[in-house]
Amino acid sequence: MKILVPVKRVVDYNIKPRVKADGSGVETAGVKMSMNPFDEIAVEEAVRLREKGAASEVVVVSIGVQQAQDTLRTAMAMGADRAILVLTDESPEPLAVAKVLKTLVEKEGPSLVVLGKQAIDDDMNATGQMLAGLLGWGQGTFASKVDVVDGRVNVSREIDGGTEQVSLALPAIITADLRLNEPRYASLPNIMKAKKKPLETIPAADLGVDMAPRLTIVSVAEPAERKAGIKVGSAAELVEKLRNEAKVI
Amino acid sequence: MTALVLLDHEGGQIRKAALSAVTAAARLGDVHVLVTGDAALAQAASQIAGVSKVLHAADARYAHELAEPLAALLVSLAGSYDHIVAAAGATGKNVLPRAAALLDVQPIPDVVSIVDAQTFVRPIYAGNALATVRSSDAKKVLTVRSASFDAAPAEGGSAPIEAVAVVDSPDVSRFEAVQLSDSARPDLESARVVVSGGRGMGSEEKFHALDPLADALGAAVGASRAAVDSGFVPNELQVGQTGKIVAPELYMAFGISGAIQHLAGMKDSRVIVAVNKDPEAPIFQVADYGIVGDLFEVVPQLVEELKK
Numbered sequence A: 001m002k003i004l005v006p007v008k009r010v011v012d013y014n015i016k017p018r019v020k021a022d023g024s025g026v027e028t029a030g031v032k033m034s035m036n037p038f039d040e041i042a043v044e045e046a047v048r049l050r051e052k053g054a055a056s057e058v059v060v061v062s063i064g065v066q067q068a069q070d071t072l073r074t075a076m077a078m079g080a081d082r083a084i085l086v087l088t089d090e091s092p093e094p095l096a097v098a099k100v101l102k103t104l105v106e107k108e109g110p111s112l113v114v115l116g117k118q119a120i121d122d123d124m125n126a127t128g129q130m131l132a133g134l135l136g137w138g139q140g141t142f143a144s145k146v147d148v149v150d151g152r153v154n155v156s157r158e159i160d161g162g163t164e165q166v167s168l169a170l171p172a173i174i175t176a177d178l179r180l181n182e183p184r185y186a187s188l189p190n191i192m193k194a195k196k197k198p199l200e201t202i203p204a205a206d207l208g209v210d211m212a213p214r215l216t217i218v219s220v221a222e223p224a225e226r227k228a229g230i231k232v233g234s235a236a237e238l239v240e241k242l243r244n245e246a247k248v249i
Numbered sequence B: 001m002t003a004l005v006l007l008d009h010e011g012g013q014i015r016k017a018a019l020s021a022v023t024a025a026a027r028l029g030d031v032h033v034l035v036t037g038d039a040a041l042a043q044a045a046s047q048i049a050g051v052s053k054v055l056h057a058a059d060a061r062y063a064h065e066l067a068e069p070l071a072a073l074l075v076s077l078a079g080s081y082d083h084i085v086a087a088a089g090a091t092g093k094n095v096l097p098r099a100a101a102l103l104d105v106q107p108i109p110d111v112v113s114i115v116d117a118q119t120f121v122r123p124i125y126a127g128n129a130l131a132t133v134r135s136s137d138a139k140k141v142l143t144v145r146s147a148s149f150d151a152a153p154a155e156g157g158s159a160p161i162e163a164v165a166v167v168d169s170p171d172v173s174r175f176e177a178v179q180l181s182d183s184a185r186p187d188l189e190s191a192r193v194v195v196s197g198g199r200g201m202g203s204e205e206k207f208h209a210l211d212p213l214a215d216a217l218g219a220a221v222g223a224s225r226a227a228v229d230s231g232f233v234p235n236e237l238q239v240g241q242t243g244k245i246v247a248p249e250l251y252m253a254f255g256i257s258g259a260i261q262h263l264a265g266m267k268d269s270r271v272i273v274a275v276n277k278d279p280e281a282p283i284f285q286v287a288d289y290g291i292v293g294d295l296f297e298v299v300p301q302l303v304e305e306l307k308k
């Protein structure tokens, strides 16, 4: 069984994003970029499934600029076997990403595609669900536990009021939530080894997919800043302020 | 123009967040709603103020809101609607993007403001930026944040109920079980007051130090990711970029440092209180009132003061 894991290069989660002065987007030039944290969890899960013998190969794919190669090398240092970069200068929307991934799924024939539940830059939380729809596959989103048994995959999902279990026929889509696992750090020898693993580059145009965006960005603005308030000296003073000044209790 | 709202439900109740989706949809036109489950849910839906028609999908395959059959059903109904809307919760985020892909539409998640029928504001980068986006798709598929739209009144309406037929969908998924936390406390997303604990709470047992305070204030309890990951509380209490988004009248953070991912989930609260023993903790930069001190001393004192 083959597993495909799409990984996205995003602004590192430790960086406070800054809106560009002209309001056209968020500044990404010269900013530290890393693998989307949810995608690290997805890669880890796929590698663990292979280590357990439930899968034979883990293929990682990124759709993006040339530098997304670094993200793919990181995934291979974590244990993925090979990588595909679909090269584009655009920032494709989830619909376009899902269409590109569909063509790769048709080519590679994985039994499982494990994605992150959301990318922390655009926070869309959509790509996995959209790919599942396009393929007509089952979807186990926001997964906190994954078991592959007898041609099915059983998934525990984090939902609004608790946890839910669903069972899906393979092939299927999984999207990883925070509690699925704790991703490993890539060791130096594995980082070296990853440099020799195969990385194929495909120009997005060669896939014949309509990637035209459907959303136009009218503007990107900073939200209203909250100002720091005051420090109070005691619980009594706090309750007094909440009652008489803020009038919230 | 008419909008179709998918009303999600949990534990036999329509989720309060779905009522906010009704309010948002009413800004776009006439509101029809789609609800699954038993007749009582359809009845409840028909009483929501502002709803002009209820579509009821009573078939058992829809009861658990599985994405595969429900997205197919939405697609079959979509022809009559300009907008398809749901609350930005677990169900809306699971089902709507799938339906959107089948309609060849790019969905617009987490809408916080409606500019016009095709232009919407949504936060990106953990709420550090607000993007105004215009959709060129013929139909718009959106999820809306309940913290940004008032809930429609649950009573006052009397919409007709129409049964909808089952449509074909790939038989690839099966609901197995659900565990819902049976909390007597108010719903986190719609509570007036939220009392949250972080890693500073120390353990599952010590997290209960917040209970008397939550009781005294009639508050919902929330948590940081660190508190959830450490096993102090279950996942459904997580507030933040990748958890619940809340905007109560009063948000009280105990032993929470104030990482941007946590702030993303609560910084629109009207009044924020922080108690932290580290005077440099970033949470104080957004707090209206702060106490630098040990939460295990401050919390019991607050409970005493509230009794006065």
Ligand SMILES: Cc1cc2nc3c(=O)[nH]c(=O)nc-3n(C[C@H](O)[C@H](O)[C@H](O)COP(=O)(O)OP(=O)(O)OC[C@H]3O[C@@H](n4cnc5c(N)ncnc54)[C@H](O)[C@@H]3O)c2cc1C
Binding pocket: A005, A006, A007, A008, A009, A024, A025, A026, A027, A028, A036, A038, A039, A042, A061, A062, A063, A064, A091, A092, A093, A094, A097, A114, A115, A116, A117, A118, A119, A120, A121, A122, A123, A124, A125, A126, A127, A128, A215, A217, B124, B131, B133
């Ligand atoms: C309003 C708006 C503003 C934008 N602003 C900017 C901007 O300022 N700067 C900028 O660079 N781009 C911008 N974009 C494009 C944006 O970066 C995303 O590429 C796109 O919208 C995808 O959304 P997402 O990554 O949140 O998807 P999600 O659905 O949240 O992603 C879920 C998962 O899908 C997979 N995935 C998603 N994208 C890829 C990919 N490219 N390759 C491999 N796997 C992937 C990953 O597994 C990921 O965890 C913007 C787009 C919109 C609509």
Ligand SMILES: Cc1cc2nc3c(=O)[nH]c(=O)nc-3n(C[C@H](O)[C@H](O)[C@H](O)COP(=O)(O)OP(=O)(O)OC[C@H]3O[C@@H](n4cnc5c(N)ncnc54)[C@H](O)[C@@H]3O)c2cc1C
Binding pocket: A013, A037, A038, A120, B197, B198, B199, B200, B201, B223, B224, B225, B226, B227, B238, B239, B240, B241, B242, B243, B244, B254, B255, B256, B257, B258, B259, B260, B261, B262, B265, B275, B276, B277, B278, B281, B293, B294, B295, B296
């Ligand atoms: C992809 C991604 C998504 C994330 N999503 C979320 C999210 O949705 N929500 C979220 O919350 N986080 C999220 N995080 C995690 C976030 O970055 C922080 O790690 C987390 O919020 C820290 O939790 P904390 O403040 O409880 O813990 P810490 O940062 O460890 O802070 C604990 C605080 O408690 C104080 N303290 C300790 N003991 C006491 C005491 N006795 N009295 C008073 N104060 C005390 C300390 O001074 C400290 O400030 C995410 C991270 C990533 C990478």
